[in-house]
Amino acid sequence: MAGLEELEIGLGLPPVSQVGLVVRDLERVVEYYSSALGLGPFTRYVFAPEKHWFMEEPCPLKLGTAKSAWGDLELELIQPLEGNGLHREFLETHGEGLQHLGFHVADYDEVFDRFLQAGFHPLERAETYVETYQGHLRACYFDTHKVGGLVCEIFWKSWLVDS
């Protein structure tokens, strides 16, 4: 079995830190996961980024989100509320389900450039201050569909770096 240190090759991605699940009714799923499965607590917030680009076109976006730690991993539930983006597209095309794997990167610009150099292009990205966490967020979904339909997100959260 390969050692974990060997993972830091290629794009230099860290271990997976987030699994994203697109849902139609956030409250219904949070309620079930909390009461039936004992997951949580969930941190809910409406994600309405100051800057958002879908297919490199600036446009508004509003998502309902709920997040919970699952060991080392964060489970992110996402309900599209307003605007166009990958999550709405996923819901309309595939229905509810697992949508992305997220990686928290220490050097966002460097990893972003490595994705570009590897031939993966941005599908959707956002930059904003997040009041709930009182910190800044930068995030980008890349077109990694050729990896078996896998969607990869890189993100940088100042509150994780500073903590």
Added chain:
Amino acid sequence: MRLHHIGLVVPQMTEVGEALESLGFQAVTSTESDPIQEVSARFVAVGSEQELYIEILEPAQVTSPISNFLDKRGGGLHHLCFQVDDIDRAAEELISTGAEMVRQPVECVGYDRSFGLAPSQTTRIAFFRISGVLLVELLEEGR
């Protein structure tokens, strides 16, 4: 119950394996077929302190349980798998929460081959639909 792997259904195992390597992830098992599940699978390590994998799955037969998913979606993230000590007990607990069992516990010799295990009791897995949204696999490793 701990998260063991994230299932990724793909049409072409070889191409995806190469693409995953370009993302920086390495396969930690060879590709093994499982005659009961009718899938071929291999595991890629993506974890940090705990072992966490992506399981790349390809149908081995057109009757494979994942063929429908592939036809409808063209592939993608398919399920989350949790390792448990006692699959029968964990299954009962999940069902009591309203989860729908979509596959009863069955043996999974492909998993044992993948990880080079030779247990006297074969690894068993079961699948559940949770809240109509999430497909969850339970895995009791052979011993």
